[in-house]
Amino acid sequence: MNLRFLETFVWVARLKSFSLTAEKLHTTQAAISHRIATLERELGVRLFERDARDVRLTAEGADALDHAERIVRAAAEFRRRMSDPKALRGTVRIGVIDTIAHSWLPQLIDRLRHTYPDVALELNADTSVDIAKDILANEVDLGLMMGPVEGHGIVNIELCTFACVWVASPRLGVPDGPLELTDLARFPILSFPRSSKPHKAMVGYFQRLGEEEVRLHTAGLSTLIRLASDGLGVAAIPAATIQREIAEGTLLALNVRQPFPPLSLHAVYQEAGDRPLPGLIAEIAREVADAFCRSVDPLIAW
Structure with missing residues (x-):
């Protein structure tokens, strides 16, 4: 056959x-x-x-x-x-979320550059929801994202989990001590883009208040970090992406009683017997993510 x-x-x-x-x-x-x-x-x-x-x-x-x-x-x-890594050639289309781009993506790119010198990477930053659609439509070869994704022939490889921490600028004047959701709701709430899984989690998070009037201001990760650092609101952000801001004191970690759900990250691709590269890169991504997690506080990433 x-x-x-x-x-x-x-x-x-x-x-x-x-x-x-x-x-x-x-x-x-x-x-x-x-x-x-x-x-x-x-x-x-x-x-x-x-x-x-x-x-x-x-x-x-x-x-x-x-x-x-x-x-x-x-x-x-x-x-x-x-397969001989040095013999592999071609272009791999990779959809990646900002959370990974701001943490261990540079290490992955460096590893791939040495392992597959003749492979070109076409990177596109997007939300997990849109990357999943692109994978199912065969418009992206590999997704580095919040998963998993369901579908025939879809492979999901667990990469790591990032804890999220509520943060704010010292200039915003958020009180010390344990905070309730009602305390957070007194300040502008900064959230990930509306179509993203973290935004949906944020909506559910504040529904516990029984109030529908909590206003969420949405933006991508880079903008969220900038807005929070400038004192324009409080945000739940993966701690692994803001270690420098916390160390420098431009962002303060808040003591909130109800922790925000962590982000589970996956490498996702469609199996194709004639294209081994997405699966090979997914395995390298898993190794790079594991090395990153071992390099930081285990409460931040695991």
């Missing part, structure tokens, strides 16, 4: 489109149709129901998909183990 035909079957099932699969595998739609027809003849079953607008798995196709994915996964792992 032709492994390439199995890989084609898996991609058609994921993308639900012969044309998108042809684009993904850099071939023609006719070639994709031929591979699927040949595979169906070999197996003696119909894998897809096709009409002018839709491609759907048959019952037999849905049963076959799980087995095909396992075979493709094993082949991809074999390729990864046998």
Whole structure:
């Protein structure tokens, strides 16, 4: 049985489109149709129901998909183990959230530069929600983000967890001592962008007050740090990204009774037997994240 035909079957099932699969595998739609027809003849079953607008798995196709994915996964792992890093080339599109960009991304880039000198990285900073959409749409090869992401053929590798700490500028005049949510709500609340998981967590966090009038001012991480440092509000920020500001005293860690939920970070990619690089880079990201966590206070990152 032709492994390439199995890989084609898996991609058609994921993308639900012969044309998108042809684009993904850099071939023609006719070639994709031929591979699927040949595979169906070999197996003696119909894998897809096709009409002018839709491609759907048959019952037999849905049963076959799980087995095909396992075979493709094993082949991809074999390729990864046998690949010579110096021989790998190409461009890898990576979506990354600001939290990682402000912590261990530079170490990852440096490691990749030495490990895969002929691989180009195309980095795009975005929210986890949008990166997940791009991965599912095959517009990003690897996401470094808050996960996990659900979907056929999606691999989630746990990287690390970052604790969040409430902070404010000394000039804002937040009182010392244990603070309740009602104490925080007296000040402007700075939050991550509206579509992000931390923002949703922030909304739920203040719903405990039973008040809907807590006003959240949203921005990306760099802007949040700047606004909080300038005394324009209080913010819950991953402690690993503001160690310098806390050490210099431009931001003070607040003693809040109800801790803000930590951020769980993942490397996420779609398995593809013909493209080992996303999986290889994800494993290196895990090693770099682990080394970063061991270099800081274990209460900050683990």
